[in-house]
Amino acid sequence: MTLKTLSLTAIRFSAVIFFLCTTGCKKDDNTEQPEVKLTDFTLLHPDGTSFESDEIAVEIKEDSINVLVPHFTDLTALKYKAEDKVLKHSEDEILDFSKPIVFTIQSEGPATKKYIITVKHDKLKNMVYFGGHDKTFYALYNRNGKKIWDFKAEGDFSYSGPAFSKGVLYAGNTDGYLYALDAETGALKWKYKTGGIITSSPTVADGIVYVGSYDRKLYAIDAETGVPKWTFTTGYLIDSDPVVVNNMVYFASDDGYLYALTKKGQPKWQYNTGSLIVSSSPLVVEDVIYIGSRTGYLYAINTADGAEKWRIKSDNGTMEHAMPVIYNGIIYFSSGYDLNYGPPNNHPGSLYAINASDGSLVWKKLDALGFTSGPSISNGNLYINADDGKIYCVNTSTGNIVWSKAIYANGVVPTVVDEVVYPGGGGGRYFNAFNALTGTLKWAFPIENSLTTSRPYVIGKNGY
Missing domain, CATH: 2.130.10.10 (YVTN repeat-like/Quinoprotein amine dehydrogenase)
Structure with a gap:
């Protein structure tokens, strides 16, 4: 073997070693990339303003984020804010969170991670009726x-103070009706007509609504159905609250x-x-x-x-x-x-x-x-x-x-x-x-x- 042949063999061997080293080095670089882990995420109103700190609750898990917002919030029109880069979705974009959304998060470096964002209405709170x-x-x-x-009703709601139980409001009216309204939406669940105007404020206990009327009667009405259970007649009209x-x-x-x-x-x-x-x-x-x-x-x-x-x-x-x-x-x-x-x-x-x-x-x-x-x-x-x-x-x-x-x-x-x-x-x-x-x-x-x-x-x- 000539000196020239030995030299070419050495060069080829060195190239193989260099290739193996660089391949191994690249693998080591990937394992050293920082972990992608989102630590800060919140939602905003469509105009970009923040919710009050005690209005919103954010729970960040390993691969999901659960958010509670006030119960009347429009879930179809919200913005977000996150500390890491979100691929595909811009912070200026108004998003529909009425169904879960998949966010792909990227921290420093090329690594990414997916989070499922689920937004729900919180329980009924911060309301005045x-x-x-x-x-x-x-x-x-x-x-x-x-x-x-x-x-809206036909009569005056200003005398009978509302009662509340299990998501339903009960209010008397001078049109003689006791109204049961859904506390979240205001939808009428039922109404019951007494024989006189109602200025008495109802009381709810154990599934029964009690209310007085100008027809001289105290009524006990099923809170779920609006069906009367019994009445008791007095000598004159009833303003007082039971x-x-x-x-x-x-x-x-x-x-x-x-x-x-x-x-x-x-x-x-x-x-x-x-x-x-x-x-x-x-x-x-x-x-x-x-x-x-x-x-x-x-x-x-x-x-x-x-x-x-x-x-x-x-x-x-x-x-x-x-x-x-x-x-x-x-x-x-x-x-x-x-x-x-x-x-x-x-x-x-x-x-x-x-x-x-x-x-x-x-x-x-x-x-x-x-x-x-x-x-x-x-x-x-x-x-x-x-x-x-x-x-x-x-x-x-x-x-x-x-x-x-x-x-x-x-x-x-x-x-x-x-x-x-x-x-x-x-x-x-x-x-x-x-x-x-x-x-x-x-x-x-x-x-x-x-x-x-x-x-x-x-x-x-x-x-x-």
Whole structure:
């Protein structure tokens, strides 16, 4: 073999070694590529704005992403934001997430990974419901007052405050119907016609809706079907809201009686206050019922037999509209006007705090304002709409005013949820939402054709 032949052989051998080395090196480079793993992903509104942090929930798994958005969100028109590059889909593109979408994610380098994105509506929350004098029932998003849906009827929804159970709202109307509406969509599930107008607010317990009517009857209606189970007839019309406690139904009538029925509609006892009980509704605490009457008294009645435990008389004003509440062993209520005198000398009533045990006075405040509304309590403060057109926030311990606003709520009982108070305000042509601690207006929803609204029902940020 010549020297030239040996040299060519060596060159060929070296080329083979180089090829094998480079092939092996490339394989090693692939194994060292960083893992593709998405750690940040969220959805946006079509205009590119973000959901509130507690409105949206994102769960990133090994090869899938599950997202919960507010229940009324249009799933067919959403944008996204991700920390890694998404092949095929642009962040500026509006996408349809009503069905799962496959995203291919690419981090640094050529490696990719597929994720299945599934978007669903969260449970019902952050909603406020109320009825208006304008023959409309409203559903608003309580973060900003945006209307989600409304429902039209022939009569007035502003007297009967809605009740809620298992995704259904129940509201009475002056057209005599009790309506059952789907809470998510506002669709009518059923309606039941009573023999008179309904201003009583319904109560739902164990699949039965209880509501009073101006035809003098209390109705027990199947919550699912709208079929009546039984009725009970009183001596006069019923404004008062029924209360169900320990398998007993307690309610009052304008005939002056407080009634106790079994859940099958059988009377157990009745107590005569001696005068009209209009919108005053029973407050049941352990074995005592508290209720007011036009006599000017607030009564404490034994639940077992209807015997009177004690009574306290307001300094001025009827108690037929008193809607007492309890907090830390203290009963809070308001009085209306002394009907023995005509205006302007009819002695407007006050706000009271009394001991639940014996009726002894703790304090009396907001004198001579007059009230056809009842109080609500949250975080140590009491909220009440007075007939001077203002909502008052007062300290429960002292009765001192924390803040007040003129809103002309016209007798609405405020609702307080998640440190926001919803006091109505139809007289000012708006439904309002205030910061409960400071009185700062959060938003106002226009209701140009409604002078009054019903007591709001609110589903808070946790779905309760």
